[in-house]
Amino acid sequence: DQQVKQNSPSLSVQEGRISILNCDYTNSMFDYFLWYKKYPAEGPTFLISISSIKDKNEDGRFTVFLNKSAKHLSLHIVPSQPGDSAVYFCAALHMEYGNKLVFGAGTILRVKS
Amino acid sequence: DVKVTQSSRYLVKRTGEKVFLECVQDMDHENMFWYRQDPGLGLRLIYFSYDVKMKEKGDIPEGYSVSREKKERFSLILESASTNQTSMYLCASSLRQGPQHFGDGTRLSIL
Secondary structure: OEEOOOOOEEEEEOOOOOOOEEEOOOOOOOOOEEEEEOOOOOOOOEEEHHHEEOEEEEEEEEEEEEOOOOOEEEEEEEOOOOHHEEEEEEEOOOOOOOOOOOOOOOEEEEEEE | OEEEEEEOOEEEEEEOOOOEEEEEEEEOOEEEEEEEEEEOOOOEEEEEEEOOOEEEEOOOOOOEEEOOOOOOEEEEEOOOOOOOOOHEEEEEOOOOOOOOEEEOEEEEEEO
């Protein structure tokens, strides 16, 4: 039973356009959400996070939106660059349970130049 | 900058062997984690530790054990390796709260 779902296994976007990666969760106790990026042969790298008390967090080209009522979050990358091509993992946690993350299956993003 | 170092990038072992995967972090983090990554399944938590000599089971602990004798080091042990344990293994560390920082992984093949 996957508590965090990334329903798109892959996404292809033209350089300069917006990339939107989606994530859904089922556990309403989750109160903190993170996005990680992973290149081949490297470990995941933390990208951006959002607390459940917010609905938006922005860091440069990356913005994460949270819709608690829909149990949905999305990562927007604007503008997309070829170096953004990687696997993106959505993760969630319930802070009372400590720093244990539950990950989605990941979405492969390809940015074409 | 946080550095999480996994002792091997690639490892090939035989069925039934006892396998040790080592992880060291240099940022005095309280928490350490072991995950495995499989296609279509994302990262799944095997075990984690929130202090020296403390350990808790994650979502898929069967067939694994861990050891944390020193704060900076967290070892994953496959008691008797089986082919279904062929996977990418990732170690991570973090403060009590905050993002986890990952090593580059160990690709383990069990023949």
